[in-house]
Amino acid sequence: MAQEQKTLLAATDKLKEYKIKNTPQRQVILSYLMTSHDHPSIEMIFNYVRGNGFSVSLATVYNTLQLLIDNNLIIEIAADSGGHMRYDYFETPHYHVICVNCNKIVDVYNDKYKKNEEDAQLETGFQVFNSQYEVYGLCPECQKKLADNKSY
Amino acid sequence: MAQEQKTLLAATDKLKEYKIKNTPQRQVILSYLMTSHDHPSIEMIFNYVRGNGFSVSLATVYNTLQLLIDNNLIIEIAADSGGHMRYDYFETPHYHVICVNCNKIVDVYNDKYKKNEEDAQLETGFQVFNSQYEVYGLCPECQKKLADNKSY
DNA sequence: TACTTTTCGAGAATAGTTATCAATTACGCA
DNA sequence: TGCGTAATTGATAACTATTCTCGAAAAGTA
Ligand SMILES: [Mn+2]
Ligand SMILES: [Mn+2]
Ligand SMILES: [Zn+2]
Ligand SMILES: [Zn+2]
Numbered sequence: 001m002a003q004e005q006k007t008l009l010a011a012t013d014k015l016k017e018y019k020i021k022n023t024p025q026r027q028v029i030l031s032y033l034m035t036s037h038d039h040p041s042i043e044m045i046f047n048y049v050r051g052n053g054f055s056v057s058l059a060t061v062y063n064t065l066q067l068l069i070d071n072n073l074i075i076e077i078a079a080d081s082g083g084h085m086r087y088d089y090f091e092t093p094h095y096h097v098i099c100v101n102c103n104k105i106v107d108v109y110n111d112k113y114k115k116n117e118e119d120a121q122l123e124t125g126f127q128v129f130n131s132q133y134e135v136y137g138l139c140p141e142c143q144k145k146l147a148d149n150k151s152y
Numbered sequence: 153m154a155q156e157q158k159t160l161l162a163a164t165d166k167l168k169e170y171k172i173k174n175t176p177q178r179q180v181i182l183s184y185l186m187t188s189h190d191h192p193s194i195e196m197i198f199n200y201v202r203g204n205g206f207s208v209s210l211a212t213v214y215n216t217l218q219l220l221i222d223n224n225l226i227i228e229i230a231a232d233s234g235g236h237m238r239y240d241y242f243e244t245p246h247y248h249v250i251c252v253n254c255n256k257i258v259d260v261y262n263d264k265y266k267k268n269e270e271d272a273q274l275e276t277g278f279q280v281f282n283s284q285y286e287v288y289g290l291c292p293e294c295q296k297k298l299a300d301n302k303s304y
Numbered sequence: 305t306a307c308t309t310t311t312c313g314a315g316a317a318t319a320g321t322t323a324t325c326a327a328t329t330a331c332g333c334a
Numbered sequence: 335t336g337c338g339t340a341a342t343t344g345a346t347a348a349c350t351a352t353t354c355t356c357g358a359a360a361a362g363t364a
Contacts, residue, residue, distance in 0.1 A: 099278065110268070110275075112271070113268050113285065116285065129288050130288050132288075133265065133284070135269055135280055136282050139277075140277040140278070
């Protein structure tokens with residue numbers, strides 16, 4: 001069976017597991033997020049779905065993403081200095097290292113940062129659901145690029 | 153001397169320190185951020201400045217905030233589920249605990265989360281400038297409110 | 305299959321943000 | 335202190351990301 005088919009089935013299973021009504025649009029969007037590692041924007045998701053032969057509207061992409069966020073299946077990252085939100089399947093806890101120059105997002109699979117959730121709960125009395133950690137800096141490529149430009 | 157005057161002077165000093173050209177608008181915006189603890193939105197800042205007898209346009213508020221962000225004087229928090237950005241003077245490292253129901257933002261002055269910056273740098277080769285940590289949950293008031301509603 | 309409910313989608317409407325550009329202001333320098 | 339230049343401001347237009355609308359289509363249920 002093609003890989004593509006497999007991930008569609010995996011997405012279908014997830015939807016069932018979370019008792020979310022199954023539709024082709026939701027399958028494709030979720031399977032894209034489950035397999036892609038590029039933290040896509042709305043536009044990228046929209047183009048991906050249409051590019052794979054499925055019909056979809058922008059409104060449906062927005063609705064579906066909100067649904068997945070509400071079900072804690074994905075997270076939204078405000079990482080794009082162009083003001084675009086980025087989306088990430090969030091099964092395994094990890095944090096994001098973001099290049100302020102090119103908007104690249106790199107995953108770091110280390111959940112140490114999660115330990116602070118307990119502190120936060122004790123300190124504030126909040127009932128804590130989850131947390132996110134973002135690190136800002138310059139990626140190796142942009143470091144090089146900017147160093148080269150300076151040496152004129 | 154009135155408190156108000158003092159914080160305006162403090163803001164002026166900060167602007168000098170960072171070699172940012174001094175204007176009345178920048179003074180008021182920065183002094184508001186330096187003293188307020190409510191992580192204001194653009195709209196709140198705009199209203200504050202006008203409410204204190206200074207002329208200002210929305211464009212200037214946006215421009216000034218971007219300038220202060222670029223100088224690492226303030227940070228932008230994507231904490232408002234209504235899609236509004238919030239702004240915070242960020243002299244002392246701290247993280248934010250955010251109520252997903254009422255958008256309240258509570259500061260926790262504990263910089264343990266910052267320790268991960270070193271890991272991130274080693275792991276990714278990024279040149280790290282700063283990092284942010286956000287915890288999501290329900291504030292005590294909203295916990296109570298929602299519990300009451302359920303008990304019908 | 306028949307029925308009910310949910311979702312989809314095209315486009316309109318909304319709202320947050322950015323661009324424009326002439327007038328004003330800040331500030332280094334004589 | 336006063337000039338000259340470059341930067342900033344502000345009213346508003348333009349832009350663009352997101353949400354709304356509502357009739358049509360599809361999903362789930364028995
Ligand atoms: Mn990720
Ligand atoms: Mn804060
Ligand atoms: Zn980069
Ligand atoms: Zn609350």
